[in-house]
Amino acid sequence: MADDVLLRFIGHLRHHGIPVSPAETLDAMRVTASLGYDQPALLFHGLQSCLAKSQAEQQPFADCFAKFFALPNTGQTAAHDDGDTSAQGESTPKDADGGQQGSANTAVPNTAGRGGGAGSEGQRLQLALMEAASQIELNQIRYPTQRNLYRRRLLQALAKAQPGFAALPSAAEAPETQQSKWLSQQQSWLQTQAAALVDRQLALNNQADLREYREARMRDMAIGAMDAYHRNQLPELIRKLAKKLASRHRQHYRHSRQGRLNLGKTIKQSIAYDGIPFRRHWQSTRKTRSQLYVLCDISGSVATWSELLLLFLHALGDVIPKTRSFVFCDQSIEVTDTLQSRALAQAVAEIFAEHGMGGSGYGTAIDGFFANHGADINRHTTVIILGDGRCNGAETGLGSLRKIYQRARLVLWFNPEAESRWGSGDSEIPRFRSACHHIAECSSLRQLERLLDELLGILH
Amino acid sequence: MTAKPAIDALITDLANQGYIASPAIATTLFLAQQLARPILIEGPPGVGKTELANACSAMLAAPLIRLQCYEGLDESKALYDWKYSKQLLYVQVLKEQLQEVLGGASGLDAAVERLHNFDDIFYSERFLEPRPLLHAIQSEQAAVLLIDEIDKADYEFESLLLEILADFQVSIPEIGRLKAKAKPLVILTSNNTRELSDALKRRCLHLYIPFPESRLEARIVHSRVPEVPDQLREQLVNFVQQVREMDLKKLPAISETIDWARSLILLHSQSLSTELVTDTLNVLLKYEEDIEMVTPEISRLLKGNP
Numbered sequence: 054m055a056d057d058v059l060l061r062f063i064g065h066l067r068h069h070g071i072p073v074s075p076a077e078t079l080d081a082m083r084v085t086a087s088l089g090y091d092q093p094a095l096l097f098h099g100l101q102s103c104l105a106k107s108q109a110e111q112q113p114f115a116d117c118f119a120k121f122f123a124l125p126n127t128g129q130t131a132a133h134d135d136g137d138t139s140a141q142g143e144s145t146p147k148d149a150d151g152g153q154q155g156s157a158n159t160a161v162p163n164t165a166g167r168g169g170g171a172g173s174e175g176q177r178l179q180l181a182l183m184e185a186a187s188q189i190e191l192n193q194i195r196y197p198t199q200r201n202l203y204r205r206r207l208l209q210a211l212a213k214a215q216p217g218f219a220a221l222p223s224a225a226e227a228p229e230t231q232q233s234k235w236l237s238q239q240q241s242w243l244q245t246q247a248a249a250l251v252d253r254q255l256a257l258n259n260q261a262d263l264r265e266y267r268e269a270r271m272r273d274m275a276i277g278a279m280d281a282y283h284r285n286q287l288p289e290l291i292r293k294l295a296k297k298l299a300s301r302h303r304q305h306y307r308h309s310r311q312g313r314l315n316l317g318k319t320i321k322q323s324i325a326y327d328g329i330p331f332r333r334h335w336q337s338t339r340k341t342r343s344q345l346y347v348l349c350d351i352s353g354s355v356a357t358w359s360e361l362l363l364l365f366l367h368a369l370g371d372v373i374p375k376t377r378s379f380v381f382c383d384q385s386i387e388v389t390d391t392l393q394s395r396a397l398a399q400a401v402a403e404i405f406a407e408h409g410m411g412g413s414g415y416g417t418a419i420d421g422f423f424a425n426h427g428a429d430i431n432r433h434t435t436v437i438i439l440g441d442g443r444c445n446g447a448e449t450g451l452g453s454l455r456k457i458y459q460r461a462r463l464v465l466w467f468n469p470e471a472e473s474r475w476g477s478g479d480s481e482i483p484r485f486r487s488a489c490h491h492i493a494e495c496s497s498l499r500q501l502e503r504l505l506d507e508l509l510g511i512l513h
Numbered sequence: 514m515t516a517k518p519a520i521d522a523l524i525t526d527l528a529n530q531g532y533i534a535s536p537a538i539a540t541t542l543f544l545a546q547q548l549a550r551p552i553l554i555e556g557p558p559g560v561g562k563t564e565l566a567n568a569c570s571a572m573l574a575a576p577l578i579r580l581q582c583y584e585g586l587d588e589s590k591a592l593y594d595w596k597y598s599k600q601l602l603y604v605q606v607l608k609e610q611l612q613e614v615l616g617g618a619s620g621l622d623a624a625v626e627r628l629h630n631f632d633d634i635f636y637s638e639r640f641l642e643p644r645p646l647l648h649a650i651q652s653e654q655a656a657v658l659l660i661d662e663i664d665k666a667d668y669e670f671e672s673l674l675l676e677i678l679a680d681f682q683v684s685i686p687e688i689g690r691l692k693a694k695a696k697p698l699v700i701l702t703s704n705n706t707r708e709l710s711d712a713l714k715r716r717c718l719h720l721y722i723p724f725p726e727s728r729l730e731a732r733i734v735h736s737r738v739p740e741v742p743d744q745l746r747e748q749l750v751n752f753v754q755q756v757r758e759m760d761l762k763k764l765p766a767i768s769e770t771i772d773w774a775r776s777l778i779l780l781h782s783q784s785l786s787t788e789l790v791t792d793t794l795n796v797l798l799k800y801e802e803d804i805e806m807v808t809p810e811i812s813r814l815l816k817g818n819p
Contacts, residue, residue: 074715080548087547088516088540095516098540106714108555108705108721296708329601370707394762 295368350440383414416448532568551699559766636687
C-alpha cells in the first residue's frame with residue numbers, strides 16, 4: 054500500500070522531468086521503509102537525497118512533493134521546523150491549504166476535515182471522497198476540458214457509496230428542518246471539495262504534459278516568431294539540449310595523456326639494467342587546445358539569436374574548447390568575464406542591457422576585433438560569427454574577415470535569416486561567403502543544436 | 514518510528530564534534546549508514562563539505578582516508594599499483610634459484626612446463642601497492658572514505674569509482690575481486706565545476722549544502738569560536754549574510770566567517786566598526802574587486818545590523 058503511494062509519486066516526478074531510475078526507486082523504498090511516512094519533514098529530506106540528484110532538480114522535487122503529499126500545516130510540523138534551524142534554502146514543503154491529494158493521502162495522516170464537515174464526520178467524508186477518486190481513476194485526468202466530466206463522475210461515485218447525500222429532498226418539497234439544512238450544507242461542501250480535488254489533480258498532471266508538448270514544438274519553432282512567454286522558457290530548454298549534446302561528445306574528448314611507448318628509447322635505457330626496461334619512455338603527444346572565438350551581433354534584429362547562442366555555448370561547459378565571447382553593435386566588446394562570473398541567464402541579460410540595441414556596424418566591429426585579437430588567431434582557432442550580415446550599406450569589414458579566414462582553422466557564420474533572403478536588400482552575405490568556410494542558417498533551436506553538434510564533431 | 518530519535522542523536526553527536534548539522538544533513542547521513550550508500554555532497558566552497566567527513570570520522574572513531582581528486586588522477590594513484598621495483602629486484606635475486614628449479618629439465622618444453630607449475634608469484638597481493646581506495650576496502654575497521662572534489666577528476670575516473678561505490682569491491686585483473694572487509698562510509702564532495710555523470714549520481718545519495726541562514730551560522734560560529742562575545746557574533750553574522758546578497762566574485766562561506774571571527778578575537782575587538790571591517794575585510798573576501806566593491810558599502814551594511 055505504502056509502496057503504491059511511493060510508486061505513484063515517482064511516476065509524477067518522472068512526469069515532471071525528474072528522471073528516476075528503477076535502482077533509485079528501490080532506494081526510495083528502502084528510505085521510506087526506514088523513515089516511515091509519519092514525519093513529513095524527514096521523509097522530504099530522505100526522498101530528496103535519493104531522488105533529486107542535482108541542484109536543478111531540488112526545486113521541482115520540492116514542488117512535486119508539496120503538491121503530491123499536500124502536507125497539512127499542522128502545529129507539530131511547524132514546531133519541528135522552528136526547533137531545527139534548517140540549513141536548506143527552501144522551507145520544508147507545506148501546503149497552506151492542506152487538504153487532500155488524489156488517493157495518495159490515504160497513507161499520509163491528514164488534517165481533520167474542514168468547512169462543513171467537522172471532526173470525525175469530516176474525516177469520514179474525506180475518506181469517502183478519496184475512495185471515490187481512486188474508484189474513478191481520477192489520476193488519469195489530463196486536460197482542462199475533462200474537468201467537469203471527472204467532477205460529475207466523482208460525485209456520482211460518491212453518491213453510490215453514500216446514498217444519504219444523493220437523495221436529498223429539495224428545499225421546495227420538504228419543510229426546512231435542522232437535519233435537511235445540515236445535509237444540504239454538507240452536500241455543497243462536498244461539491245467544493247470534489248471540485249478542488251479534481252483541479253489539484255489536473256494541475257499535477259496537466260502541467261507536465263503541456264510542457265513536454267511545448268518543448269517539442271519550441272525546438273522547431275522559428276525563434277523570430279516566438280512571443281516573449283516562449284522566449285522566457287528557452288534557457289531551461291537550452292540547458293537540457295546542451296546536456297544531451299555534451300554527453301554525446303564527451304567520449305570523443307578523451308585522449309591518452311600518457312601517449313605511446315617509445316620503444317627505441319626504452320630499450321636503449323634498459324641496457325644499463327641488464328635488458329630490463331626499468332625506465333619506460335612515453336611518446337607524449339602534446340595536444341594544443343583549440344580555441345573558440347564567438348562574435349555575436351546584438352543589434353535589435355538578431356539579438357535574440359545571439360543570446361541563445363551564448364547561452365548554448367556556455368551551457369556546453371567543458372566539452373567545448375576554451376571560448377572567448379564578444380558582442381558587437383558597432384564595436385566588438387569582450388564579455389567572457391561577465392559570462393563566467395555570474396549566473397548565465399543573468400549575465401546574458403546584463404550584457405544585452407548594457408551593450409545591446411544599436412544599429413549593427415560590421416565594418417568597425419570586425420576591423421576592431423581583428424586589430425585587437427588578430428594576433429591570437431591561429432591554426433587552432435575557430436571563429437563563429439552570428440549575424441544577419443545586413444550592413445545598412447556601410448563598411449563590411451570584409452578585408453579583416455578575410456585575414457581572419459586565412460589564419461583560422463575554421464570561420465563559421467551563423468545566419469538567423471532564411472537562406473532565400475540572403476543577398477536581398479542590404480544583406481552582404483554573398484560577399485561574406487568568400488571569407489567564411491561555411492555559412493549556415495540557424496533560425497530555430499533545432500538548427501542551432503545541429504550546427505553545434507557538427508561543430509563539436511569537427512573540433513574533437 | 515525509530516528514525517527520528519536516531520537522527521536527532523546524530524545531530525547531537527555531530528555537534529559534540531563541533532559540526533552543527535541541519536536536519537537535511539543528518540537525515541542523509543542516517544540513510545547513508547542504513548542503506549550503505551555513498552553520499553555525494555554538492556555546494557559552494559567553504560560550507561563544510563569536507564568538514565562533514567572529518568566530523569563523521571571523529572564521531573565514528575573511524576580512520577579517515579582521503580583521496581584528493583585532480584585532473585589526470587588515474588587508477589595507479591587512486592586504486593592500486595604494482596611494486597615494479599620490488600618485482601625487478603626479486604627477479605634479479607631469484608635468478609640463481611631459477612637454475613635449481615629448472616635443473617634436470619631436458620629441453621625447452623619441459624622447462625616451460627616446470628615453470629608453469631609455479632604460481633604467479635609476482636602478481637600477488639604481496640606486490641600490490643595499495644592506494645587510498647584500496648586502503649579503504651582493505652581496512653579491518655570500517656573507515657570514512659573522503660573523495661574530495663570529484664568534479665576535478667576526469668570522466669574516466671568516475672567510471673573507475675562505480676564498482677567501489679556500488680558494491681564496495683575492487684577487481685584487479687591479475688588477482689581477482691577484493692571485497693571490502695568492512696563497508697566504509699563514503700563521502701564524495703563536488704564544487705559543481707562540471708556536471709557529474711548520471712551513473713555516479715545514481716549510486717549516491719545526493720546532499721546539497723547551501724550557505725547557512727543567519728541563525729545556523731551564528732550557532733556554527735559559536736561552536737567553532739566560543740570566545741566571540743554574543744554581540745560581536747551577531748554583528749559579524751549579520752554583516753556576512755548581507756555581503757552574501759551582493760554580486761561578488763566569490764561569496765564568503767562559513768569557513769571565511771570563522772576565520773574572520775578568529776582574527777577579530779586576536780585583535781581583541783568587542784564590536785564591529787567601519788575601520789575595523791575595512792582593515793580585516795581581506796580575511797573575508799578573496800578578490801581585490803570584491804573588496805573594492807564592498808568597502809564603500811561597509812557603513813551601510815553595519816547600519817543594517819539590528
